[in-house]
Amino acid sequence: ATPAGLPELLLRACEQSRNAMSLYDTEGRVLWTNELSRRMIGASSEQILGHTWTEIFEQPGAPTDNPFADPNSAPAGFLRELIGLIRQVARDGQSVLRELSAPTALARKPVTWAVFLSPVTDEAATVRGVLGCTFDVSEQVRARERLALLKEAGDRIGGTLDVSATARELADTLVPTLCDLAFVDLLPQVATGGEPALPGDHAGGLALHRAAQRSVHDGAPESAVQVGRLDEYPSYTPPARALTTGASVLSDVDHPDFVRWMAADPPRRARAEDYGVRTMMDVPLRARGIVLGIARLVRSRPEPFAADDLLLAEELCARAAVSIDNARRYARERGTALALQRSLLPRQLQGQIAVDVASRYRPAAGRLGVGGDWFDVVxxxxxxxxxxxxxxxxxxxxxxxxxxxxxxxxxxxxDVDLPPDELLTHLDDLVSHLAEQEEAADPTAATIGEVGATCLYAVYDPVSRICAMASAGHPPPVITGPDGTAIPVDISPGPPLGVGGLPFEATQVRLPEGSLIALSTNGLITPRGRAIEQGQRLMHEALAAPASTLEEISDRALGRLLPERQTDDAALLLARTRALDARHVATLELAAEPALVATARKAAADQLVAWELTEAAFVTELVVSELVTNAIRHAEAPIQLRLLRGETSLIIEVSDGSSTAPHLRRARTYDEGGRGLLLVAQLTQQWGTRQTASGKTIWAEQQLPGG
Structure with a gap:
């Protein structure tokens, strides 16, 4: 049984509901509405009942100042869409929930409405009408949009460790969802990776670097400065106050500080007036307790910034500020690493008489940056x-x-002049010791041996034209003859440095004069999984193509082998071999007889006459005499004297069958010997000893007159 008075109570409840409620027939004509519906549409019950929503404004005497009165307006389109939904529900018998946006007679700005329409049926399940309930969901929609914007910002901002790119991503996120114009201005030090700091005295204003800007108008014509330039903000302006106080500032065109600012800057005021600037919001960019700059949001639309807009902007800027600071710190570390590497790599390679050389180094792109590739010519x-x-x-x-x-x-x-395989063995031991020291200092850090290091060491002799080489896990060189044909190199790469346990093997190859030797790293030969055979083929093509200089060949090799966006740094060392003319080499075999010292001295003097180097004869004869005497007295046969004429120096070599190296010592007053090497060291530019397969070689180099 229905309680007495319930129909009247139910009617009153519907009439007083805070949701707009209406009852329609199957054609969409209004049978009943509550008070809120009538107020929203701006018409009385007499004007509404028995008509569809659009017919109300077609009657004589219908209100003309109503937003629904113009049949071509968006509100009228909202009513037509609503009538169509009502008829759909009446026809299909299925409820519909739809969000529609339109202003009303109560609020002339657009409002988002959730419209719920459900069929009303009789005992036979025949649809007799449609019940509509409409409620304002604008706040929920705005909250949803804010969450969507935050998600978009999380996906978009901070994808790169680049200050400018991150600033652009922030500006692109803000416009047009939150504002019509956005600037991202940073302290000048931030863009270069420096430590940001406000000037101690900023009474005269602040100069900020325009890192990014975005507008609903192409090219941001409202902006007073372009990206990359400095914008000046007097100390009383909202942007300067936001930066110095660390708190966001909301302002509009009537704010006294803004009026004062515009009066002092007529061009800026003209732009603001031309583009209808209304309200502004300046949000500081703070990260890890440091102010990096500000984000300036500007609206030309009628709706001013609300408190929720400020909270959303601060959240977006806080996220972006962390990414900007990460990019700043990365730029600083990258700059430090690059400066360190440049200071450690040879600034000017000198091949001397043996080779002509050229080199290239390219750090990895993006966040990877400077690596550990290196090269040298010794x-x-x-x-x-x-x-x-x-x-x-x-x-x-x-x-x-x-x-x-x-x-x-x-x-x-x-400098010890070890063969390539022995040198790598000593280097491997050194890396192992360094790894032990690093592990002892910090057990959690990756050591050199664990991280991995490779090396290729090659020695080229322009006299014999033999190139001896050994590899510690490094890609083999690519060698091309002077006619462009590939010269195969059968090198057995040993383990990377620091692994230990396996020997390194040396390989020798005799090269024609003018051959090209290309030493490169993985980042150039095998980037992104490229097969080493393919990389070597591309390198050979680059070396074989005609070119006038090594610099051109180097650039061509990088152009052919480097990917568009390299993920590893790459190094290239290119050498063109030269041969020492046989006329510049003189060799004399000697027996271990003291009487032959004079023979050696005379042979050296005669050779200097042939070379027109008589000015060097005195020193040369003394050095030859001392070195040959030393070999005859203390070493074993066979003994060989060799003179090498370089471009600026003369090299004297005495080889013997003993592996015992001589040492400098101070002779006492009454000692008969012990002064020979000291004399050699004083008379020549440098001297030394190197071990050979059959013994040793003592050499001395003296500067030629005018060299």
Whole structure:
């Protein structure tokens, strides 16, 4: 049974509901509405009942100042869509929930409405009408849009470790969802990776770097400065106050500080007036307790910024500020690593008489940056030269520092003049010791041996034209003859440095004069999984193509082998071999007889006459006499004297069958000997000893007159 008075109570409840409620027939004509519906549509019951919503405004005497009165307006379109939905529900008998946006007579700005329409049936399940309930969901929609914007910002902002790119991503996120114009202005130090700091005295204003800007108008014509320039903000302006106080500032065109600012800057005021600037919001960009800059949001639309807009902007800017600071810190570390690496790599390669050289280094793109690739050219005795290239896995300062230690170690070992396989053995031991020291200092850090380091060491002799080389896990060189044909290199790469346990094997190949030797790292030969055979083929094509200089060949090789966006740094060392003319080499075989010292001295003097180097005869004869005497007295046969004429120096070599190296010592007053090497050291530019397969060679180099 129906309680007495319920129909009247139910009618009153519907009439007083805070939701707009209406009852329609199957054609969409209004049978009943509550008070809120009538107020929203701006018409009385007499004007509404018995008509569809659009027919109300077609009657004589219908209100003309109503937003629904114009049949071509968006509100009228909302009514037509609503009538169509009512008829759909009446026809299908299925409820419908739809969100529609339109202003009303109560609120002339657009409002989002949730419209729920359900069929009303009789006992036979026949649809007799449609019940409609409409309620304002604008706040829920705005909250949903804010969440969507935050998600979009999370996906879009901070994808790169680049300050400018992150600033652009923030501006693109803000416009047009939250504002019509957005600036991202940073302290000048931020863009270069420096430590941001406000000037101690900013009474005269602040100059900020325009990192990004975005507008609903193409090219952001409202902006007073372009991206990359400095914008000046007097101390009283909203942007300056936001930056110095660290708190967001809301303002409009009537704010006294804004009026004062515009009066002092007529061009800026003209732009603001031309584009209808109404309200502004300046939000500081803070990360890790440091103010990096500000984001300036500007609206030309009628709706001013609300409190929710400020909260949303602050959340977006807080997220972006962390990404900008990460990019700033990365730029600083990358700059430090790059500066360190540049200081450690050779600034000017000198091949001397043995080779002409050229080199290239390219750091990885994006966040990877500077790695541990390195190369060097080390002059050796006897006009020989060492060509070295290596790779420390990883990026950043640690990789660059490790690279520097390895390069220094190789140079030190090269001065000892060890064969390539022995040098790599000593270098491998050194890396193992360094790894032990690093592990002892920090057990959690990756050591050199665990991270990985490779090296290729080659020695070229322009006299014999033999190139001897050994590899510690490094890709083999690509060698091309002077006619462009490939010269195969059967090199057995040993294990990477620091692994230990396996020997390194040396390989020798005789090269025609004018051959090209290309030493490169994985980032150039095998980037992104490229097969090493394919990389070597591309390198050979680059070397074989006609070119006038090594610089052109180097650039061409990088152009052919480097991917568009490299994920690893790449190094290339290119050398064109030269041969020492046989006329510039003089050799004399000697027996171990003291009487032959004079013979050696005379042979050297005669050769200097032939070379027109008589000015060097005195020193040369003394050095030859001392070195040959030393070999005859203390060493074993066979003994050989060799003179090498370089471009600026003369090299004297005495080889013997003993592996015992001489040492400098101070002779006492009454000693008969012991002064020979001291005399050699004083008279020549440099001297040294190198071990050979059959004994040793003592050499001395003196500067030629005018050299």
């Amino acid at each position: 002059p050796l005795s006897g006009t020989r030269v060492a060509l070295v290239i290596g790779d420390v896995v990883g990026h950043g300062v640690h990789a660059s520092a490790t690279m520097g230690r390895l390069r220094t170690a190789v140079r030190t070992l090269a």
